[in-house]
Amino acid sequence: MFSDVRATVRQENRPVSAEQKFVYDFTEGNKDLKDLLGGKGANLAEMTNLGLPVPPGFTITTEACKVYLDTGAEPAALRAEVSAHLDALEQQMGRRLGDAADPLLVSVRSGAKFSMPGMMDTVLNIGLSDASVGGLAAQAAAADGSGDRFAWDSYRRLIQMFGKTVLGVEGDLFEEALERAKQAKGTSDDLDLDAADLKAIVEEFKGIVRDHTGRDFPQDPREQMDLAVHAVFDSWNSDRAKLYRRQERIPGELATAVNICSMVFGNLGADSGTGVAFTRDPASGHAGVYGDYLQNAQGEDVVAGIRNTMQLAELEGLDKTSYDRLMTIMETLENHYRDLCDIEFTIERGKLWMLQTRVGKRTAAAAFRIAVQLVDQGLIDLDEALHRVNGAQLAQLMFPRFDEATKAERVAWGIAASPGAAVGKAVFDSYTAVKWSRSGEQVILVRRETNPDDLDGMIAAEGILTSRGGKTSHAAVVARGMGKTCVCGAEELEVDTKKRRFTTADGKVVEEGDLISIDGSTGKVYLGEVPVVPSPVVEYFEGTLHAGADEQGGLVQAVHRLMAHADIRRRLRVRANADNADDANRARRFGAQGIGLCRTEHMFLGEERRREVEQLILADNDKDRDTALATLMPLQKGDFVELFQAMDGLPVTVRLLDPPLHEFLPDITELSVRVALAEARKDPNENDLRLLQAVHKLHEQNPMLGLRGVRLGLVIPGLFGMQVRAIAEAAAERRLGGGDPRPEVMIPLVGTVQELEIVRDECELVLAEVAAATGVKLDIKLGTMIELPRAALTAGQIAEAAEFFSFGTNDLTQTVWGFSRDDVEASFFTAYLEKGIFGVSPFETIDRDGVGALVEHAVREGRKTRPDLKLGVCGEHGGDPDSVHFFHRAGLDYVSCSPFRIPVARLEAGRAAIETAGSDSR
Numbered sequence: 012m013f014s015d016v017r018a019t020v021r022q023e024n025r026p027v028s029a030e031q032k033f034v035y036d037f038t039e040g041n042k043d044l045k046d047l048l049g050g051k052g053a054n055l056a057e058m059t060n061l062g063l064p065v066p067p068g069f070t071i072t073t074e075a076c077k078v079y080l081d082t083g084a085e086p087a088a089l090r091a092e093v094s095a096h097l098d099a100l101e102q103q104m105g106r107r108l109g110d111a112a113d114p115l116l117v118s119v120r121s122g123a124k125f126s127m128p129g130m131m132d133t134v135l136n137i138g139l140s141d142a143s144v145g146g147l148a149a150q151a152a153a154a155d156g157s158g159d160r161f162a163w164d165s166y167r168r169l170i171q172m173f174g175k176t177v178l179g180v181e182g183d184l185f186e187e188a189l190e191r192a193k194q195a196k197g198t199s200d201d202l203d204l205d206a207a208d209l210k211a212i213v214e215e216f217k218g219i220v221r222d223h224t225g226r227d228f229p230q231d232p233r234e235q236m237d238l239a240v241h242a243v244f245d246s247w248n249s250d251r252a253k254l255y256r257r258q259e260r261i262p263g264e265l266a267t268a269v270n271i272c273s274m275v276f277g278n279l280g281a282d283s284g285t286g287v288a289f290t291r292d293p294a295s296g297h298a299g300v301y302g303d304y305l306q307n308a309q310g311e312d313v314v315a316g317i318r319n320t321m322q323l324a325e326l327e328g329l330d331k332t333s334y335d336r337l338m339t340i341m342e343t344l345e346n347h348y349r350d351l352c353d354i355e356f357t358i359e360r361g362k363l364w365m366l367q368t369r370v371g372k373r374t375a376a377a378a379f380r381i382a383v384q385l386v387d388q389g390l391i392d393l394d395e396a397l398h399r400v401n402g403a404q405l406a407q408l409m410f411p412r413f414d415e416a417t418k419a420e421r422v423a424w425g426i427a428a429s430p431g432a433a434v435g436k437a438v439f440d441s442y443t444a445v446k447w448s449r450s451g452e453q454v455i456l457v458r459r460e461t462n463p464d465d466l467d468g469m470i471a472a473e474g475i476l477t478s479r480g481g482k483t484s485h486a487a488v489v490a491r492g493m494g495k496t497c498v499c500g501a502e503e504l505e506v507d508t509k510k511r512r513f514t515t516a517d518g519k520v521v522e523e524g525d526l527i528s529i530d531g532s533t534g535k536v537y538l539g540e541v542p543v544v545p546s547p548v549v550e551y552f553e554g555t556l557h558a559g560a561d562e563q564g565g566l567v568q569a570v571h572r573l574m575a576h577a578d579i580r581r582r583l584r585v586r587a588n589a590d591n592a593d594d595a596n597r598a599r600r601f602g603a604q605g606i607g608l609c610r611t612e613h614m615f616l617g618e619e620r621r622r623e624v625e626q627l628i629l630a631d632n633d634k635d636r637d638t639a640l641a642t643l644m645p646l647q648k649g650d651f652v653e654l655f656q657a658m659d660g661l662p663v664t665v666r667l668l669d670p671p672l673h674e675f676l677p678d679i680t681e682l683s684v685r686v687a688l689a690e691a692r693k694d695p696n697e698n699d700l701r702l703l704q705a706v707h708k709l710h711e712q713n714p715m716l717g718l719r720g721v722r723l724g725l726v727i728p729g730l731f732g733m734q735v736r737a738i739a740e741a742a743a744e745r746r747l748g749g750g751d752p753r754p755e756v757m758i759p760l761v762g763t764v765q766e767l768e769i770v771r772d773e774c775e776l777v778l779a780e781v782a783a784a785t786g787v788k789l790d791i792k793l794g795t796m797i798e799l800p801r802a803a804l805t806a807g808q809i810a811e812a813a814e815f816f817s818f819g820t821n822d823l824t825q826t827v828w829g830f831s832r833d834d835v836e837a838s839f840f841t842a843y844l845e846k847g848i849f850g851v852s853p854f855e856t857i858d859r860d861g862v863g864a865l866v867e868h869a870v871r872e873g874r875k876t877r878p879d880l881k882l883g884v885c886g887e888h889g890g891d892p893d894s895v896h897f898f899h900r901a902g903l904d905y906v907s908c909s910p911f912r913i914p915v916a917r918l919e920a921g922r923a924a925i926e927t928a929g930s931d932s933r
Contacts, residue, residue, distance in 0.1 A: 032072075034069055034071055035052070035056070040052060040056030041053065041060060042057035048073070050122055052268045055068070055367065061343065061344075071268060072268055076268065080244065085241070093271075101115055112149070115138060116147070118135045118136070120133045120270045121133060121247075122270050123265060127252060130251050131249070132176045134239040136169035136172075139169050140230040147161075148162035162206075164278055167213050170220065171185040174224075251466045254466055258470055282330070283358055284358050285310045285355075286357075287313050287354065288302030289352070289371055290354075291351045293353070294373075294428060295374070296374075296376060332361065351377070353372070374430050375403075375404035375430075378400045383396060393573075396573060400573060401919070402916070402919040405914055413542070413544070421537050422536055424501070425502070425536065427530070427534035428486065428491070429490040429496055431495070432530060432541070433473040434540050435455040438456055438468070441469070444456045444467070445471045448472070454471065454472050456468045456475050458506065460478075466489070469490065475490050475499075476498050476504075477498070477499045477501065498531055503515060511523035525538075526539050528541040554600050577918045581924050582920070585603060586606055586907040587607065587909070587910050605658060605753070606663040608907050609664065609665045612668050643733060647733070650741075651742070652741045664757050664907075666757045682703050722760065724758070724773075732774070742789055743781060757815075758771075760796065761797075793814055796816075810876035810880055813873075816881075817883045820886030820887070820888045824853050824858065824886075840852060856888070866898075882905075883903055883907060890912025895920055899920060899924065900923070
């Protein structure tokens with residue numbers, strides 16, 4: 012039979028010699044060899060070991076790719092190894108690669124350790140040539156008396172894919188030639204092209220190759236295979252692959268494996284086809300039959316979305332035997348991998364073949380639901396479930412969603428491929444999406460279908476809308492991986508990318524730049540902007556939605572269970588950055604265990620208080636200064652009373668005044684104009700004149716490195732003392748009222764222990780005075796922020812005067828790198844990210860090698876001096892998932908972040924504890 016490609020007796024595993032081995036048969040690997048065989052090769056081997064119907068083949072390792080990329084040539088031993096495995100494959104199959112009478116055809120497919128859908132290259136039907144196309148037709152005809160159309164269709168596909176992928180011919184040239192042929196035939200479906208049409212297309216395709224490469228399409232099958240292997244190696248460093256790796260934070264040094272697999276054919280007629288299946292819905296996580304199937308097609312047709320597929324459930328009516336076998340295999344794979352599996356398969360004249368499986372990409376909602384479902388099924392425990400979700404997914408679930416009561420006009424209803432509520436201006440190509448988004452516009456990328464070249468635009472867009480494709484199309488798979496909102500297969504829309512518009516079923520035209528809204532949870536597409544409402548997950552954290560509520564199909568319950576387990580497992584405590592009672596109350600509802608950073612300068616931003624600070628700055632004698640401080644003191648005390656009440660029983664770390672004083676004064680240009688105009692009118696304002704003198708006196712070229720932090724407390728007598736007195740009196744008042752205030756005083760921007768000692772002496776004197784006056788014994792810890800490299804390097808000395816450290820990683824990053832954050836992010840960070848200098852901004856995720864090394868040094872030296880030194884972090888990194896793991900390993904006691912990041916930090920702290928325990932046990 013044509014499809015009898017599996018020998019009944021598998022080859023025995025060959026022993027690995029001491030010499031490095033670059034090629035492994037599918038019978039030799041397993042799923043744990045992803046580093047060596049890539050994800051695809053390792054899983055093909057695993058399915059082979061499970062006895063599933065996998066076409067025979069072999070894998071060229073990632074190590075071979077690394078040699079090729081490093082030296083520009085494949086390893087010396089590789090060709091002989093490939094030849095030996097190819098000979099064994101030919102003997103097993105009973106055919107020779109490209110044989111004119113009875114050809115063996117193979118696919119050459121990429122496969123890195125981590126899934127990178129569509130980012131690297133694949134070539135199918137390797138081995139076809141002018142000489143062997145007739146032999147392939149004869150093979151196919153042996154079963155039913157036909158085969159010419161199939162053979163020429165396969166040859167057409169090879170030249171098109173090989174020309175674009177291996178020879179670098181512009182893909183549109185082939186697409187346009189194919190479109191012309193369909194138009195001449197009066198059809199829009201390539202299945203209506205007969206053997207004669209396809210033979211003519213093959214000749215035209217060969218002419219395109221010749222005209223644009225200066226050489227004929229290669230007829231030697233081994234040359235085809237070798238060139239395809241090199242193209243896959245090269246595709247690891249293609250622009251789109253590097254961009255995707257940066258987006259997904261996949262290390263560039265991993266490289267890709269290459270899988271050479273005997274071809275099975277889904278384009279043999281109506282009893283053949285190809286499909287992609289998921290063991291659960293990757294968008295929602297619900298159990299059921301999910302996937303796409305396309306009759307008379309090869310695998311690339313499904314993921315490219317060039318034809319709208321049928322739903323997988325419909326396969327049961329077409330081929331119940333294959334459908335039932337597929338359902339059994341899917342159950343086997345999910346139980347074996349203990350996770351959602353993404354499966355590619357082909358049916359060749361009624362026989363099912365498995366071409367790939369992997370742990371499937373899923374949306375954030377699906378990740379939480381599936382993790383809990385698998386716990387309930389007994390396949391994994393809660394530790395493993397927590398490991399399978401992450402803070403970035405939780406953050407996605409906290410985004411607002413569209414108001415279901417909207418009156419906005421719905422113009423289409425497609426496939427809900429990746430959830431979320433996205434609003435933006437319609438754009439029709441990747442370049443425009445990137446350009447507009449960099450100008451601050453929110454955009455929706457609209458395409459008939461996406462391809463890997465659209466990756467830039469997909470990253471830049473708020474969401475993706477396509478008129479073709481299903482849940483397994485390129486757009487859907489990549490969007491789910493990135494957490495982007497996506498609606499696919501909106502067939503009611505006629506998308507015209509050349510005219511930059513789409514037309515709805517009732518004739519409405521949406522031009523580029525028109526505002527649209529897409530709902531990735533329902534598949535609905537609206538004209539204009541749809542209002543949003545809070546996420547049910549946020550409502551749960553806010554306490555307005557009970558965990559048992561089922562409005563979101565068990566999502567809230569799943570989040571509740573995993574958050575509860577994270578709280579049990581984590582060692583790191585999570586505090587909030589909050590400056591007022593409202594933020595403190597919200598943070599507490601979100602699970603904050605105190606305040607790690609109260610920025611007192613934020614308490615002086617109101618107009619009335621700003622005037623009082625102006626008077627303090629203008630004071631040029633002790634009396635005026637004391638008057639200004641006395642005016643500010645009760646205002647500060649009132650702030651702290653409210654804050655301590657909101658966080659009763661929990662620690663509140665109050666940072667003393669930190670920003671440059673010029674921030675409390677009028678703009679120098681505006682004030683100078685005001686003074687000049689007053690003088691011109693001969694009506695000078697004495698206060699403005701004094702302010703202008705003060706502004707000139709305090710003006711600094713680089714105020715972030717000037718008079719701020721502890722330096723203010725040393726230069727302006729009584730300033731820090733006033734703040735500490737307000738803290739102490741507020742704490743005493745709360746204690747006398749039956750409360751349990753737990754304030755901590757933090758001195759900012761310390762660079763040397765002598766600064767801290769002077770301020771500490773002043774603080775202790777004030778605390779003693781308040782205790783004596785109120786009769787309340789106050790236990791208020793005094794500590795400092797570590798935000799200068801010198802402070803980190805001399806942490807052992809500073810710990811002699813500090814009871815706690817809180818790492819201010821925002822400023823520490825600025826001073827370590829020599830960056831002014833407000834300037835560099837807008838000026839050159841984009842270029843640094845694009846060039847790969849940064850994988851991610853060091854202000855977003857902590858720079859472990861530089862800033863992180865200083866943190867670790869400060870932790871070690873600080874605790875040598877003071878073993879009970881409490882350690883925390885209060886920069887933006889405190890809510891970043893990757894950074895939380897670093898802080899856990901560095902030995903910090905807590906992280907502090909903005910209120911809405913608290914659930915993310917709690918979840919990641921739990922995951923960090925589990926991962927550390929796992930690595931320690933190993």
